């Protein structure tokens with residue numbers, strides 16, 4: 001996209017991060033700016049980085065080709081706070097209630113605790129410790145949660161065990177896919193766990209990304225795209241064994257996996273995820289989705305309708321940039337997050353407004369919340385409002 005400056009600061013991965021085998025690229029989304037940095041100035045000239053996903057045909061770990069350094073991703077401009085999202089607050093309330101009801105109250109470590117939205121539920125019942133390298137750690141400390149302000153690695157796990165002992169529970173939601181070295185990360189989790197401890201790990205599900213053509217889940221923070229099949233292998237290499245796993249609806253389709261110390265792999269039967277054809281067919285489907293979406297939007301504009309976006313989520317940055325949508329097509333993006341209102345979407349520079357004015361047509365950028373929005377926003381639809389939902393085959397409802 002021409003309005004973005006390109007940077008040479010990303011590092012290209014040549015070999016699989018888990019097993020060192022060669023990689024096969026299967027998805028190229030062009031160049032995109034960082035998805036969680038919202039410029040305050042419309043003429044900002046953000047850096048952009050290639051967004052290319054590759055698969056290892058040996059251990060079937062899908063991974064980004066271009067790695068943006070952590071300090072660039074999670075620097076001072078990093079806006080994401082779990083506690084700013086009503087949907088995530090509720091999601092973590094439910095997870096905390098479940099864990100508190102089913103586990104002993106033993107030492108609990110949350111890796112990537114962000115602002116403490118989840119971990120605060122455990123304080124008062126259990127000794128807790130958060131690990132969080134970004135400035136969100138300050139928000140967690142204000143809530144009285146002790147935080148180690150570093151990136152989690154196996155070396156840090158050794159230090160934590162030395163100081164605090166091993167943990168009965170280790171929680172790591174939406175972080176395994178973000179790290180540089182997932183094997184080292186899981187080895188650290190193994191180090192932290194007591195012999196009878198349980199690790200709860202959640203990540204966006206590659207199976208549903210592929211099946212649902214959810215290409216907007218690809219952004220630079222997501223360095224790895226895990227399936228239960230690839231996690232099973234990674235876990236076994238790290239001294240961990242999957243005890244139990246389930247699908248959740250977080251992020252349009254996530255996996256919640258319980259792991260414990262142990263040897264050997266669980267028997268998992270997902271042959272389609274161990275077949276290169278599955279991956280190589282995605283690019284064409286993604287291009288079809290993009291072209292269909294652009295046609296739907298230009299038809300709305302040709303009919304004189306005003307189109308606005310709904311939800312300035314991180315994934316909206318990928319969708320808007322990959323589909324080359326700007327304020328020419330999308331007049332504004334509505335979002336409830338105070339830190340985003342008044343700023344602009346990354347790269348595409350569409351103004352972000354608080355809810356208030358309704359357009360003729362919303363483009364659903366946070367499409368995993370479409371069901372809730374349709375149930376809640378009756379007045380919009382009763383007044384003739386239209387909603388475009390992207391996906392493998394974009395539709396208007």
Ligand SMILES: [Zn+2]
Pocket residue numbers: 016017018019020021056057058059060061
């Ligand atoms: Zn591999």
